[in-house]
Each structure stands twice: as C-alpha cells, then as structure tokens.
Amino acid sequence: MKNNLFYLIISLISLHALISCQQNLDADLLIRNVQIIDVLNGSVLNNQDLLIKSGQILLIQQHGKNNFTASTIVDGTNKYLIPGLFDCHVHTTNYQEDFPRFMHYGITGVFITGGSVCTDAYYEQMRKAGQEDTIYAPRVFHTSQHFTMEGRHPVKTYGGNNWQEGKTVFFLHDTMEIKSLVAKVAQQPILGIKVTIEDGPHPPLVERMPLEFIHKVVTEAHANQLEVFAHVSDNIELEMAVEAGVRNLVHFTGVDIDFRKDTAILSKIYAGHFDWVTTLMLDKSFLYPNNPEWIEPVKASNIYSQEMIDKMNDPGYLFRAEDYISFMKEYLKLDTISLRDVIEFQVHDIMELASHGVNFVLGTDTGNDFIFPGYSLHEEMQLLEMGGMSPVDILKMATINAAVMMHADDHLGSISVGKTADMILLSKNPLEQIENTLSIERVFKGGNSF
C-alpha cells in the first residue's frame, strides 16, 4: 500500500511536470532543434528551439527544455540557420524581375546605390515592394541619385543608359549649389549621398570630380545627418575621398594598399570608422566569358533571362576579358592570370584593414554584365573564401556588418531575441565551406516562409 501510494505521487508529479512544460506562447512559427549560426559571437549554437511571433524572434532556447507549440512547426534537425543576407551594392532597372531573384537566394536586404532609372518615384516603388511584399522582395535601403559632373562617370562612360539629369543623376556645376541640392535629396529616406569620383573604368578616361566639390558634398551631407557613399576605383580616388572626409566606400576593387608605404592614409582610415563594400564580383565578371563552366549553375537555376546568359557568346565580352587579362598580367607581373591571382591580393588587403576596425560588407555591383542578382552574392562570398577569409568572417560581412552600415543592426543582421526574423534555413553547415550557403531549404522574411 505504501509503495502504491509512493508510485501514485511520483506519477502525479511527473504528469504535472509534463503539463507545465507544454508551453504555448501563441507563437506563429517554431523551428525545432536547429543549429544557429551566431554572427555576433562567431559561434554555432547547437540544438536550439526558436520561436517567432508577429515577425520577431520571441525566444531561443536549448531544444527539449520546454515542449513548445506554434501554428507552424519546422524541423531543424541537422540543419543550419543563418541571418538573411545583404547585397550592399545593387543597381536594377527592373526590380519586379530582380527582387524575386534576390529572395530566392536568401538576400533579404539590398542597398541600392543609384542607377539610370532611379527617380524618387522608382525608389519609392522599390521601398514599398520591400515593405509590403507586393512582390517577393528584399528590404530596400538606398542612397541618393548619383552626384557627378557633366561629361563624367557614369553618364559619359556608360553610354546607352537613359540617365535623366535632375531626376536620376545630378550634375554639379559649382560648389555653391551643393548646399541646396543636398537639402533637397535629404527630404527622401536615403542613407546618404552617392558621389562618383571615378575617371572611368576604361580609356578614354574622364576628369575626376575636384576635391573641393567632394569636400562640400561631405560638409552638407553631415549637416543633414547623412553619410556620403563614394565610388572610388583606385588609390588616387581613395585618397581624395578620405581627404574630403568620406567614411563610406562602395567599391574595394581597384584599390591596392601597400601596408608599409601607405601609412598616412592608413592612419586616417583606421581612425575613421569606415564602412567599405567589397564588389570583387566585378573582377570575376570580366573573366566570365573565358570560363564557360561558371555559367552552368546560373543556367540550371532557370531564373535568369536567356539574354543574360547569351552574353557569354558575345565577342565583345571576350575582347573585354582579354583586355582585362593583359592589364592584370602587367599589373601583377605574371605570365598567366587565374581568378585566384586577381582575388588573393585584394582579400589579403581586406583582411588586414578589417583587423584594424574597417567595417567591411559584401556587395556585388549587380546590374553589371555577368553579375547575377542573388546568385552572385554567393559567388562574392566564395571569392573571399578563395582569398583566405574564414566562412564565419564572411558571414559577418554579409549580415551584421551590413546591418551596421544600414543603421539597422537594432533589428536586423543576426538571429537574436527581439530582432526581425529574416533568416535562411540551410541543409549544410556554412562554416565548413561557404559554398554551403547555397544549400537553401527555406528563406524567412519577417517570419514568413518563402
């Protein structure tokens, strides 16, 4: 009798324990027993339960501690969860086609740095698509229209585009008008001013924007609490930008730092809290026509137009590739040139600068030929790995560092309680090799699964 009573009491206690562990927090989504890549600490949290409510991450807890329920349950056993990715250098002339491509590849945030069709109205349509999901769209951040000058980059150097002065591009005529122009664009929800210093990607080269103009843009931008995002493509332009007080650079490609000699500029960069976008894809894009195997995954995805793919057979692009190769052979003093040759020295510089506090983010310069919206961000990550960077550092650049540059790290960029549930569920571990970011099972934006 005594024993029976003992077992009865034990059973009641166990039953009570079971009931109290059945937690219903009214969550919309439960991802059960998943491996979370924590980009804030650079670690993996194994076997986690993650609850999402009203688009936000409500709770993260060791699997099995509580028996959670939710309207939708996803089994994360042996799977990996990373934050949604950002492409921080994007141009598009057809967002209706390009935005779903980004989302398909897990890019839940884009930074649009101007373009030939980017009027205020076009920017507004893109932002709306990202906010309201009228189409399958990433979150949209952007700069102002290009600030440049007549007869310069990109209007003169990229012929054939339909730039509209005063609407998609501003030609600066004198330093006096910059004040009112900056005040005008500051009315729009922009992160900053896009200023183009470039002398043109190919000869015949054009004049660069004079230092006085850049300096005035920076002064007026700061007076309006705006950043300045400068397009630079070599060391001279980098020096001009830094000298003028620019703190955000939209390309790394073209810059080559000598860490022993360039100490004056380096000390300014290290002291300046710089954000810098990679765009190594530009180098790869030049070499695409010579590497037919690269296009195969692009074709296989079946989401890109035949026109984009057919450019592989256009002799004009083959000439361009040859030009690029001979330039690089001479520059690097090598007899032959591989993709690794043109990437390694750049990634080496990026890693050194990052170790001194430069906030590097990933960008592809989508909108250029052989740079594919969505897929190419994964190529960009693979280029950094080819150059020697660790997968976890690459993922930081593609997520939390980007959110910092967008001033959105309070709610985006990592898988943390209270943040927006923009995430990608992967079947393979991205920390083993970065190519595993392509093993996408589901993309979540604001907790909704796509």
Ligand SMILES: [Zn+2]
């Ligand atoms: Zn660009």
